[in-house]
Amino acid sequence: MSRHLCRRVGAQLTRQNNFSAARRAYSSPAATTFNWQDPLSAKSLLTEDEIAISETAERYCQEQLLPRLEEGYRNEVYDKIQLEEMGQLGLLGATIKGYGCAGVSSVAGGLITKAVERVDSGYRSGMSVQSSLVMGGINEFGSEEQKQRFLPAMAQGKLLGAFGLTEPNHGSDPGSLETVAVEHPTKKGYYNLSGAKTWITNSPIADVLLVWAKVADPSKGLAADGTPKKVIRGFLVERKNCPAGTLETPAIKNKLGLRASITGMIQLDNCPVPVENMFPDVQGLRGPFSCLNQARYGIAMGVIGALEDCISRARTYALDRKQFRGNPLAKYQLIQKKLADAATDAAFGTLAAIQVGRLKDAGGEAAAGLPDMISMIKRQNCDRALQGARTLQEIFGGNAVSDEYGIGRHVANLFVAQTYEGQSDIHSLILGRSITGVQAFA
Amino acid sequence: MSRHLCRRVGAQLTRQNNFSAARRAYSSPAATTFNWQDPLSAKSLLTEDEIAISETAERYCQEQLLPRLEEGYRNEVYDKIQLEEMGQLGLLGATIKGYGCAGVSSVAGGLITKAVERVDSGYRSGMSVQSSLVMGGINEFGSEEQKQRFLPAMAQGKLLGAFGLTEPNHGSDPGSLETVAVEHPTKKGYYNLSGAKTWITNSPIADVLLVWAKVADPSKGLAADGTPKKVIRGFLVERKNCPAGTLETPAIKNKLGLRASITGMIQLDNCPVPVENMFPDVQGLRGPFSCLNQARYGIAMGVIGALEDCISRARTYALDRKQFRGNPLAKYQLIQKKLADAATDAAFGTLAAIQVGRLKDAGGEAAAGLPDMISMIKRQNCDRALQGARTLQEIFGGNAVSDEYGIGRHVANLFVAQTYEGQSDIHSLILGRSITGVQAFA
């Protein structure tokens, strides 16, 4: 299956252009020396398929995505064609088995996100939403009919998704969400959705929006106010079927990070959705949390790509830039320590992410406690990638302010990666609860 | 003198608009409680004049500058009218005695920068260049004729300045600058300047550019290549007198910080400058370093203004935002620690800056080691302001990415403040040298 993906990727790229050898992606240093790009030889833990997938993803990202980035980041322009390209290469929903998806390992899926995030966290965010949050959600909780209806087109990047959980007043605490779905007063088999979601990656361009809303469930008894208790359910809102005025997805502009991705709101005003578009079984926070878990794994691996790009850029700058008696910056102890720290965090973070991917795929007892494991690597890798990027930024001095060096962009992006899908402190409390058995959220 | 300034400031503002009471600026809390805006009562160390200057500067900044900021930062628009306004209020070159300047204390000068930087570090940068780097330089090193020719108009903001020291290949190590001034081949009493300067705040709008260049000085003997040794001298390049093609000052766009200021290059190609525009006596790095010292003092006080604005914004957000069982974020320990840390750094940093201002004005033996003292407070206050802003940014979660909350802007700005006019590590080595007597630059 993944072999197939590789062939597709390779063929595709060959058709597209004549590129020189990929600039990076596990290029071999001389065999007897330390490889600063992979200090602890994470590559030795990968299968041949995974290496091939990683290399082709890296190649696509460096050859195709990187050239578009400067314009995209400066002007907050996101060209959705790139999702279609990724789809053609088999990179979307790649860990899903069947439904036109590649069915690769979790680690391979992570290496794809790493390749994309080496270019830009915004591009990776756009892909993560499609692959993990929406396709992953449908694959795990959708009915067979839903899977067949949505997944193949999404895998090709022809149908785009968005994930509507966060609301203006409810970020870290989604259990308090206020969006509701009520039975349509006249149209049988339909729910009317009303509410607002915000900070939704891809919402302005999405064709299908996975919206989490509360639905009255009389079987749960009555709430304090005498009405039936409500449960959280997932709805696949198809834009093409929404009557005018019931769905708006305005873009949020002037962002201070992830400017190369597109972000918006979802505003629902009695938007009718057929019951066939509701996830059949999953109730409560288990649904969205499981989707987030998939995505968080990708982030944990992805941010290391951004950090590695910062290391590479900073190293090059430090070797090229001469200050004081003609020495390169690389000659100075304070500079070397910054590089050593960042390289260590990248190496350790990669190993941890690979390990969790292996346990995830092993499943069963091996994967016991998986959500906590993912909290641990999402938190740590985001924290360390952000810290590393900030420290490396200092090497550039005033030049860091110029967007051509790329470092300031990574710093701004990684702050967002640290805060979304579980802000760092929230993950600290998740871990603290699991370590102690006592919750400290409130 | 400063009384006079206050009256001018007050009258000016009253003419301009009917404002409500200033939102901040040492507003009194109930007398028996801790004042989170001034935890260690720095106000008790100020004279009445200084308090009055601070309050009027704060008022102007909050009333006049703040409303322009969003547009300015988003679109990298800088309206030089604000320098004229500041000039009308007596805020430019305010510590200079005579020549139409207010002649206030160094602490009062610092409080002005703090008021401006509470709004935006970019606005403060524009003012610092005018007040400290250029006016300060002319006041210290200019001939009496130069002072009279330039300072009064600059104090009014009608003549704008820029400071040309940093070159593309020489940031932290200005001693290696490559711009040269050679005697004009035909025009007696003129030098031809050639070279390039970069990251020059205000250069695109400046009328007079203080350019540091190397000039052959036969009295110093010969260099290794047989030509006379060169010394660094300062030249006041007046744009209006530069023949076409000899001076270009292109703006640098798409900056990742200080977007509300204007920054550019200075490109000199055999630009003729009369010897009357050269500083008469100062030679070597003492000239530019002395100017930088003035500016660094302003930065040390100014960045605390930005940090205090972050604290105020984060505190408000933490009180307004509810998560988990309806508690405000302010109820959570991890949030409170962030606020406590930042408030402490702001309070300590303010006291240190006041102390150094006092020693500066006392002069003589009291000011022994002043450049090192300024290195210490510039480094520490920039480092802590940046660190504090970043930590407080986490309180906003995903909302930090929206520019309406202002926090991300301060974070991006403060990185620049940390790196310009002596990157943090450079100041560490300056201090290390003074502590140990051994230099470790190279």
Place this chain on the structure above:
Amino acid sequence: MSRHLCRRVGAQLTRQNNFSAARRAYSSPAATTFNWQDPLSAKSLLTEDEIAISETAERYCQEQLLPRLEEGYRNEVYDKIQLEEMGQLGLLGATIKGYGCAGVSSVAGGLITKAVERVDSGYRSGMSVQSSLVMGGINEFGSEEQKQRFLPAMAQGKLLGAFGLTEPNHGSDPGSLETVAVEHPTKKGYYNLSGAKTWITNSPIADVLLVWAKVADPSKGLAADGTPKKVIRGFLVERKNCPAGTLETPAIKNKLGLRASITGMIQLDNCPVPVENMFPDVQGLRGPFSCLNQARYGIAMGVIGALEDCISRARTYALDRKQFRGNPLAKYQLIQKKLADAATDAAFGTLAAIQVGRLKDAGGEAAAGLPDMISMIKRQNCDRALQGARTLQEIFGGNAVSDEYGIGRHVANLFVAQTYEGQSDIHSLILGRSITGVQAFA
């Protein structure tokens, strides 16, 4: 008054030995250079009296205390003669007016603690308990008769005190203390005290123990269990009057820090105390908290003395020790940064402590919020002193393990200073509460 103290100090020392000029204590560097021992010229903020007191205290500490330290720390030996010596010099309870005390400023009092803690935090702890916690408590809350009975002998170091608040199960939360005082069943005018206190500095050698206990107060109504509510009151337990078996004060040995101080428990078993030995008015936590506040101020200034000693030792080591091509360690960037960081924290912390001392003495509105101010400087100076000491410890490499270099001892001591009289996190929450108006303790 403080003049008198100085004379006494001077005369005393001259009698004791022929010392060379004090090695430190604001020794003048060449006037034109940076003074690494006082980078921001805190000395310029002191009165002549304060300088004189500081110098004589430093001299006593370096000449008399330092030589005893190695033995004391190694073997946990504390010679109470040193309190008597300090008393002879007027250093005990020095800020108290009258009752044989020197009546110096709070800043002068702080400089005394700084001089002692430059030698060892344990020695300073022993003095703080005597001066601030017990004498300070008696001065603030004692009856006139109690003051006259205890203070003069305590000021001379002939009567030693201990402060019994912390209990084995109640550290950060003293409001839950369990020690009780009940009316003596037969002896009129007596209370029987029962309970246990732990981590009590000086308890094994104390003559008078200020014990905080709960007493039934019928005027407060009934508690949930039907008994009268209880209030916290302070009792001066005089060891010489305690019947055998009613008071035990075993020493705690094998401590990992503050080994040069003596620490113990207080075990009370129906220990009879006359009502004349109870503080007449103060009730609740206001009593002990006010005493702690006095002591915390001394700690905030004192720990800077320890940090300064670390800087001095590390600087000397770095200049003397040669590694790699014969360079002193001081030549290396990573070393210089450690020194610069620590020197900055010492300088900033000193200024903040002086400022709070001035506000404390000014009283009235100036001292509004004083307990929070003291929380701020106690927390920050302890945190930074500990951090600085740990970082400087790295300069010594393996030699840091040898007690002759003194650095490891300071590290171990400063951890205790950070944790006692309000652990750092507790002060964060005190500050957070004052900044936000919301408590987050529980």
Place this chain on the structure above:
Amino acid sequence: MSRHLCRRVGAQLTRQNNFSAARRAYSSPAATTFNWQDPLSAKSLLTEDEIAISETAERYCQEQLLPRLEEGYRNEVYDKIQLEEMGQLGLLGATIKGYGCAGVSSVAGGLITKAVERVDSGYRSGMSVQSSLVMGGINEFGSEEQKQRFLPAMAQGKLLGAFGLTEPNHGSDPGSLETVAVEHPTKKGYYNLSGAKTWITNSPIADVLLVWAKVADPSKGLAADGTPKKVIRGFLVERKNCPAGTLETPAIKNKLGLRASITGMIQLDNCPVPVENMFPDVQGLRGPFSCLNQARYGIAMGVIGALEDCISRARTYALDRKQFRGNPLAKYQLIQKKLADAATDAAFGTLAAIQVGRLKDAGGEAAAGLPDMISMIKRQNCDRALQGARTLQEIFGGNAVSDEYGIGRHVANLFVAQTYEGQSDIHSLILGRSITGVQAFA
């Protein structure tokens, strides 16, 4: 082979005492929950043999070593019987193949050090010197005769070793060592060794001391002073053969860390050593550096054991200790964050150490850059273990000062682990050199 070890270990322990089930060592939590003791399931990467070795080593350490620790640490007492016990269990030189050694994997060897260091870093140091520095050195560089003569007795703990590299004036820079070996003036086939070594673990009890000294090598040409150049060679000094007065190994007392190990000097005064006791081939720093590399691997794994013990102790304390409204400390956010941070570092560090162990055993191209990899994990794991231990220490408040809680001991020990066998900054510069290709040592 390792099977054999396990049997031996098991039999030995059964004979020794009736122990309850080991308290820890990969005990299974409920299968469906997060295992705070092994958050990322490092156990899943181990072979059955490795798990068995780890469990038996943990059992021995907890049952036999832990009870001796308090006395040993307090009084600096080291009972060399424990090395004999370890030898009987096959734990010494365990990764060596043949010569009576167990021949287990590098990871298994690391798990043994982790088990010992979970008890105390000093105990682990004593073992590391025997196993890695001396036995490892003999195994790698010794002649066949030397191996047969020394290794079997050392494996049984009947012959104890010490490693003499560091000199009083040469710590981080061993290339400058001053100990010399000169041909004996009269005794053919003998060298006379003279010089001093310090901070030598086990030296006072060692039977054989591996001493690195400089020997004239005429084949290398002449030095600047006209004498033949010298090369570093390794000598196995047997105490029993040293004439009186030629070898002294005084113990260093009053250490501030690693007090449960024994440390001393080696003083050589024309000590005659036969040429048969010199390593036959290895010259220069390659010899000692290779030995250090072995030991550093053990440290990288070992310190995680100490960190895990800190986590376990802090977690227990946080659950048992109640403060404020009867809540356990574990209920507070600031406490949970400390635990989460430390657990993450332990988990990441374990995975990295396992990975490097696998590459080490794979050898060949897989192990390219191995010394740098070991620098990376030694530095990071020591830094993070020390940082984690210090942060967790705060949870104990004042009780941390009592040695019964064990936390302060780990803090003091881990500082030493961070500094010996390559101080953290030195490893930063080793890594910086490998990343940039430029050295910044001097």
